Amino acid sequence: MKEDLLEIFSSHFEQSLIDEILQEGRLMEVPAGETIMDIGQYIRSIPLLLSGAIKVLREDEEGDELLLYYLEQGETCSVTMACCMGQTKSEIRAITETDTKMVMVPVQKMEEWMAKYKGWRNYVFESYQNRLNELLQTVDSIAFKNLDQRLVDYLKKKVEVTNDDRIRNTHQEIAYDLHTSRVVVSRLLKKLEKMKKLVLHRNYIHVIDL
């Protein structure tokens, strides 16, 4: 944990801040596919991602889902922070996309550090900024693009995040993330296969060149 923290954050955080994180933070290692945060849940600590990737998604009353964005190394979830600070319930669900290592920091500490450390303040701001921009991208994507493009973007991002050109998902799972139906995903994937951009297999997709 110490090495990870140092490697990722030492350029942004004061040494004493890193010491505090080491002291106050709780290391968590979570395998892929676990829900680490759910809608309606109260949150008492926020995660700093040391390795792996977390997928953040939104769900409406009927249970329809939509992938919002991924969190990667060195990032944290601003929506979660917003919930913490506002003492409100989580608005989102977070699921580990890969095996993940993170430090959980209690909310009180994070408020304390806001006043105390410039590095922390900047980090928190940058996070908000990044999240806002990611959300804007998401809005663009669903507002301005058609499903073909969204699917391609999705697959690209997935390859990048998992660092694996074999996407180990069923069509149904992809459909959930994009908020569409399995049939539609199968159809579009077949089209992409015909265009030689990927090869379809049972339970995984081999991405060639998107």
Next chain:
Amino acid sequence: MKEDLLEIFSSHFEQSLIDEILQEGRLMEVPAGETIMDIGQYIRSIPLLLSGAIKVLREDEEGDELLLYYLEQGETCSVTMACCMGQTKSEIRAITETDTKMVMVPVQKMEEWMAKYKGWRNYVFESYQNRLNELLQTVDSIAFKNLDQRLVDYLKKKVEVTNDDRIRNTHQEIAYDLHTSRVVVSRLLKKLEKMKKLVLHRNYIHVIDL
């Protein structure tokens, strides 16, 4: 300006902070319909909204628009802040929806106050939080709702923001905000009129009960 500031912010801001705002801020009064911030523009100061409403929208490369949310009294634009802090170009366009009074605060001051005033820090955080939540609402709306519902929501919000049950917009303007076509808006509005939820006129819509 002083009275407005006191009335809106005195419960959240330290007195000395209000004094600084009075000293450093520049009062702006803008009539409805003006673009006060555009995509690609660099931003050197951020607005604190004293009265009126500002509509914030997104545009893609082809010029397609989409309304993101409104800013109202006491609010500020976090996306703008994000741009300021990150020294990047604006990602959004902001247009006054009604006649508007605001105080423009230079970016350097706002950074300075972050360290100095707890009230300011909290305010900035709450703003980010509110903006994130508004954006999530927007995502919900375009991802999970059909146009009928989105149009109704849009009209409701418009009535609320302008405080006027006569919506003075052409169908084309509404179409831009919702990122659809004029014909479609006319169709749906006619449907709502048949359901006695509103009455259509040339250049304005009289909302009865949505």
Next chain:
DNA sequence: AACCTACGGTAACAAAGGGCACAGACCTAA
């Protein structure tokens, strides 16, 4: 009055995407 333009109504058609149904392939466990 004659004209022009902006706005709104409507029909007809097109395209995107979703839903249903069913078949075949694969996988596992009994």
Next chain:
DNA sequence: TTAGGTCTGTGCCCTTTGTTACCGTAGGTT
């Protein structure tokens, strides 16, 4: 090996939304 479940492919049809085209009308201008 057989049975049952899961995953994918595909045809058909429906709904929603977008597009094109055309018309009537209100309002302003000359």
